[in-house]
Each structure stands twice: as structure tokens, then as C-alpha cells.
Amino acid sequence: xxxxxxxxxxxxxxxxxxxxxxxxxxxxxxxxxxxxxxxxxxxxxxxxxxxxxxxxxxxxxxxxxxxxxxxxxxxxxxxxxxxxxxxxxxxxxxxxxxxxxxxxxxxxxxxxxxxxxxxxxx
Numbered sequence: 001x002x003x004x005x006x007x008x009x010x011x012x013x014x015x016x017x018x019x020x021x022x023x024x025x026x027x028x029x030x031x032x033x034x035x036x037x038x039x040x041x042x043x044x045x046x047x048x049x050x051x052x053x054x055x056x057x058x059x060x061x062x063x064x065x066x067x068x069x070x071x072x073x074x075x076x077x078x079x080x081x082x083x084x085x086x087x088x089x090x091x092x093x094x095x096x097x098x099x100x101x102x103x104x105x106x107x108x109x110x111x112x113x114x115x116x117x118x119x120x121x122x
């Protein structure tokens with residue numbers, strides 16, 4: 001399994017609404033429930049109507065398009081990192097999964113995953 005490093009800084013936010021979200025940004029993950037409006041975006045794209053935010057996230061994605069019949073890919077990554085005390089914030093898209101890790105643990109996480117047999121690519 002190939003993991004693609006993303007050289008971007010991300011923020012996890014709660015927004016009042018999505019009117020100021022830059023939907024044309026390279027990365028924009030929107031999650032809406034009856035309780036909240038969440039947004040994961042590059043730190044430089046955090047909108048002005050953010051009510052809460054947590055900066056300091058780095059990310060990687062699982063390379064390629066994942067078939068819906070595949071089982072346990074994200075669980076495998078989360079399990080390996082959990083064994084080493086590293087938590088994740090995951091976002092799934094139609095094609096693949098993105099994994100965000102706090103900046104201070106990012107390098108260690110990639111090293112651990114590489115040691116567990118994942119191929120890390122730039």
C-alpha cells in the first residue's frame with residue numbers, strides 16, 4: 001500500500017455556515033450534521049466565519065483509487081499508529097482516504113508506517 005505525503009498544513013474547523021468556504025481550494029472537506037458544520041481545509045484557507053479551529057495538522061493520502069469492496073485499509077493504518085500512541089483524524093472521499101496527524105507526530109507516524117510495510121512516497 002502506497003502512502004502519499006502531502007506537504008500542506010491543515011486545520012480542522014467548526015464554521016457558522018459554509019458561505020465563506022472556498023470550494024475551489026485544492027482541499028476542502030465538508031461534514032454537516034444536525035449538530036454542527038465542520039470543515040477540514042488548508043490552514044491558509046480557513047474562512048473568517050470559523051467559530052472553533054484546531055491548527056497544526058499534516059496529512060497523507062492512500063495512493064490510488066480504493067475499491068469499495070476493500071476492507072480494513074484505514075483500520076490497519078489506525079491500528080499501527082494507535083499501538084505507538086499516535087491518534088489520527090481521517091477523512092474519506094469517493095476515491096480514497098486522507099489521514100491527518102498532528103504536526104509533532106507526523107514524521108514519527110510516517111516512519112512507523114514505513115517500518116510496517118507501507119510505501120511512503122513524496
